[in-house]
Amino acid sequence: MIRTNTDRQRFLLQAAADEYRDLGLSPIPLDGKVPNVVGWPITDYTDAELGQHLQRANDPGIGVKMGPIIDVEWDTESQREKAIELFGGELPKTPCFKSRKGSHYLFKGDSRLIGSTSSIPCDDGTNLLIRIGPGAQSAFPPSRDKEWILPPVGCDPESSGFEFAPIPEPLMAALLAKQSLPATTRTTNARPVAGEGVDPQIVNALKFVSAETMDIWSKVGLILKGLGEHYWPVFEAWSLSHPKGKEANLEYAWDHFAPNGSLAVGTIFHHAKEGGFAPKLTNSGDDGPLGMREILSNLKATGVQVQQCDGVLFVHDPQRGVCWLKNTAALFGYLAGQTTTVWSRGGVTKDEFFAELCRVAPAYDAISDFPHYPTIPGVFYTCSTEVPAYTGALDKYVDFFCPAFREDRELLKSIPLTLCFGQQTDRTNYAITCERHHAQGDGKNAAVRYPTDLVGGCIAVTNKDASGLITRMLSPDAAGKRAVLIGNATGVTENPDFAELMTSRVISGRRLYHGDGSIPNLFTWFLTGNNIRLDRDLAQRVAIIYLAQPKYDPTWETRITAFMEENRDAIIGDCLALLAGPKKELLSYSRRAVWDANVLACLDNPDDLLAIINERANRHSVEHQESDDLEQAICEHLEAAGFDPLGSYFIPNPTFRKLFNQIHGANHSQKIVTQTVNTLTGLGNSRLAVDRFNNARGVLFAGRGEKVRLEETDLQFQRSI
Known part of the structure; x- marks a missing residue:
């Protein structure tokens, strides 16, 4: 589990939330000063739900919904003077806290006040802000930069605390007077005409919704205001149909509703159905x-x-x-x-x-039964995409496998993370092989099967089975799958079709019984086998994982299957929590920079992991193997001719070409030979490089000691400086 310096902060925030609930208040999760969830005005969060939302916040904080209390906030000296004037000339003994810019004084709410917020002009041209009711919230201690001056009862072990005082009479008079004033942002002539651009079904549904409670009245007002100013006549007519609406300054309330997208029109239909609305x-x-x-x-x-x-x-x-x-x-x-x-x-x-x-x-573009983080535009999710708290189930899942090295354990952990990562391009793929050649039973296929089963399974093909793969990927049976497994990839895998499919944004082709079809490329590719060798481009697109030979356990299959069934949601939730959580900064990035920054950076020692991935890409590339084979053959020729194979030699082009062709049993041109040497040099760690020596073109076979020039006589070498 990732441990950060915000873990203690989250613990303190949840403890404070419990104290606020005991005071009859409704705490909400914040990211910074802003709620990080939709629907917060109408949701009362349990301790577990609050913890889940705080876990995914970059700057976790606790807010409290207004209504039971109001918040008077000032940032400037002029605002402070206006507040003291409205408090009756002195600062009252009521709960208050300081923020980075100013102070917040809290008072008991009053049902005569309407709307979300109000403001009172000050001498310096600014406004004293008062947060009043539904749709308004304030960030409370111990959120960042928030500290109690006078804590409420039960919120400070070193103080008995203070009760929320009633709103001072001068302040209440100013707020009520403000409500009684005509609206300044709209005139009667500017009001929309009733029915103009209005959905008649909403009007019909509101006939079944009661405006007798402030909660429902406020919710409906927020929704209608969010739909547009042309819903003002609807709100006015609906409010006036109930006694409390007739008492309120509706224009003032309408002007001060602050919709934030957290409430949808479906809420109106929900309340209407509860009231007997039966649409047909x-x-x-x-x-x-x-x-x-x-x-x-x-x-x-x-x-x-x-x-x-x-x-x-x-x-x-x-x-x-x-x-x-x-x-x-x-x-x-x-x-x-x-x-x-x-x-x-x-x-x-x-x-x-x-x-x-x-x-x-x-x-x-696609439908998914399992979540991504972040969610992918164009994908319809049939499941919740909320990010839960980290449980540790992902670590327990990885413990079932037998990685060869510490880095391989982290790379095994990255597989389910990659499958849940909501990025369509720059994803990595995987090759799973053995530290050394083993018999069957080392868990290569299981290391793919179990994580892919978490998110719908995989499409299995063989190394030589590229034909018909697109048709299978577009078939109904493949719908929702996120992985392709190329099994038995032992030996050389250099199929250009695979490389092209891995990098395509869209998979398109022939769909059975449907004609042409296409889906977004959300697939992660896996190769399993012994002695895997890849062409250079393919090698740079995979993370190669080594498994060690495990000790045989007849209960292993039963135990991991039961664990996966019981903890599927927890493992997926852990993946989302890591992907949404804080990341480590890498010193460098590969061609999969987005994956490096969002998946690899979730793991321990990501720079070491990236170095391992790059080193293994070179080690398992066909070109790297060719470089090793060629160097070994040159060493054998040097040794047979009496030269130190570890020395440094310059071989003129005609001589090296004959040597190269003898080793390969071919008749390549000088151009092909030079191109091959340049390619091998580009891999790094190669002794071969194109060189010049005494105005002659040739190849340097680097080693120890002074460079020696070699000439060819019937493919026998003789020393020549």
Whole structure:
């Protein structure tokens, strides 16, 4: 588990949240000073939920929702003087805390106050800010730069604490007077016309929603304000239908609602259904056939969300999963099971409605039953993408395997992280082999099978089985899979089709029974085998992991299977927590820089891991093997001719070409030979390099001692300085 200097801060924040709950307040998680979750105005967070959200915050903090209390904040001396004036001439004995810029004084809330915030002008041209009710929150101690001056009761072991004082009368009078003033940001002539651009289903649903509680009234106001100013007449008419709405300054409240995207219009339909609202889907109304826009509005009111993926409509049913609606009959069959559906002749036909849905339904490139972090645009997730707290299940999973070295344990840990990493390009792939040649049973395939099973499994092929792979990747059986396993990759793997597929952003080709198809390339590629050798480009796209020969355990398969079944969600959650958490800074990056910075940086000693990855890429490349073989053959020729194979030699081009061709049993041109030497030199750690010596072109075979020039006579070497 990653340990950071924010762990203690998170512990203190959660302890403070418990104290605030005991005071009847509602704490919320912050990242900095901003809530890091949607829906916070209507959500009461449990201790576990709060901990999960704090875990993923870069700058964790605790906020408290206003309503039960209000917060008077000042940053300047003029604002402080105005506050003291409104407090009645002195600072009251009520809970208060200081922040980096100023002070916050807290008072007991009052039901006569409406809106989220208010402000009172000060002499220096600034405003004294007062946070009042729903939709407003303040960051509380022990959030960063927040410290109690006078703590509330129960919030300081060294003090008995202070009760929240009532709002001072001068301040309350100023706030109520402010509410009674006409709105300054809108005039009667500027108000939108009722019904103009308004969804009639929302208007109908509000007839079933009661505005008698401040909580619901505020939520509806926030939602309608978020939909646009043209919903002001709807809010006004709905509020005036209830006694409390008639008492409020509605224009003032509307101007001070601060929607932040955390509430959606579905909340209105939810409360409406609780009040007896029973929407139906129909193509006709009391005045005749409905237009397409009205029918789509009716569909929205039913709560059925129709979407599409790769041109096919679908809905996500929490009980049944993804339901594909491939034709009109499938669509209306599903709708009939969800809501009352009445379709009449003479209006929009079912086929026309189906065609319009195909045109306007939100479109996705892929559907995933498992989360990514970050989420990938264009992917519809059927699961929660919330980031939980780290549990340690990922470390326990890695303990089941037998890595050859300490770095290999971290690289094994990186596999599920990579499968959960929400980045479409610059991903790494994996080659899993042995520290030395072993018989079967060293766990290479298991090291791929178990982590890929966490997220839907993998597509398995052999080294020679590139044909038909795209068709398989586009098939329904492969839907949702995130990995491709190339098994038995022993020997040379230099298939250009594999390399091209690994780097493509989109997999496109022939889809069975469908024609052409395409999906985003979210695949991670795995190669397993002994003595794996890769072409240079492919070697630079994989992280090679060594496994040691494990001690045979007849219970291993049973134990890891049971562990994975029981801890699947916890392991995936740990991956998300690491990916969302703090990262280490690397000294350098590879061509997979995004993966290095977001996955490798989650692990211990990432710079060492990157060095190991690069060193093994060279060691297992075909070109590196060719360099070793060529150097070994040259050493044998030197030794046979009586020269020290560890010495340093200059070999003129004609001589080296004959030697090169003799070793390879070929007749390559001088150009090919020189190109090969340059390639091998570029790998690093090679003794070979193109060189000049005494105006002659040739190849340097580097070693110890002074450089010696070699000449060729019937492929026998003789010393010549």
